[in-house]
Amino acid sequence: MPFLKHLSATHWRILAVIVIALVWIGSLWPSVNVPVMRFAHADKLQHFFAYAVIAFLLCRGWPRLGNHWLWLIAVLCGGAAEIGQAVFTTARHPDWWDMLANALGAVAGVLVARLTTARASRLPDAGE
Numbered sequence: 436m437p438f439l440k441h442l443s444a445t446h447w448r449i450l451a452v453i454v455i456a457l458v459w460i461g462s463l464w465p466s467v468n469v470p471v472m473r474f475a476h477a478d479k480l481q482h483f484f485a486y487a488v489i490a491f492l493l494c495r496g497w498p499r500l501g502n503h504w505l506w507l508i509a510v511l512c513g514g515a516a517e518i519g520q521a522v523f524t525t526a527r528h529p530d531w532w533d534m535l536a537n538a539l540g541a542v543a544g545v546l547v548a549r550l551t552t553a554r555a556s557r558l559p560d561a562g563e
Contacts, residue, residue: 448496451489455512458485462516465526482536483543486513490544494552502549506541513537 490509497505514537517529 442495444496444498447492451492451496454485454489454492458489458512459516459519461485463519463524463527465524479532479536482513482533483540486510486537486540487544487547490541491548492544494545494548498552502545506538506545509541509544510534510538513541 486509489512490505493500493505493508494502513534517534520527521529
């Protein structure tokens with residue numbers, strides 16, 4: 436998708452904020468209304484991918500910020516969602532395994548963002 440190369444950092448930042456808000460809403464939504472995936476620990480996979488996407492977007496939005504800071508911001512977003520489950524809902528509960536899935540997803544997101552950014556910078560523009 437060559438058009439993604441031309442998105443500004445501001446666009447990536449807006450996307451990051453929107454996705455973080457959507458993930459937080461989903462984290463606080465009563466689980467009885469959430470579609471169920473049909474295999475063991477499917478929710479951990481959802482956590483992994485959600486925070487991989489968040490970390491990816493954060494990397495694209497703040498490309499000069501260090502990888503460890505971007506990872507930490509994504510993990511803190513996950514921690515805030517888990518704390519929110521403890522404080523703001525009675526139907527959802529925080530889980531350390533969810534936090535681990537969030538942290539591992541954030542690692543994957545940072546790695547994918549950095550690898551694809553490095554690769555994209557070596558590709559010629561389509562107009563050349």
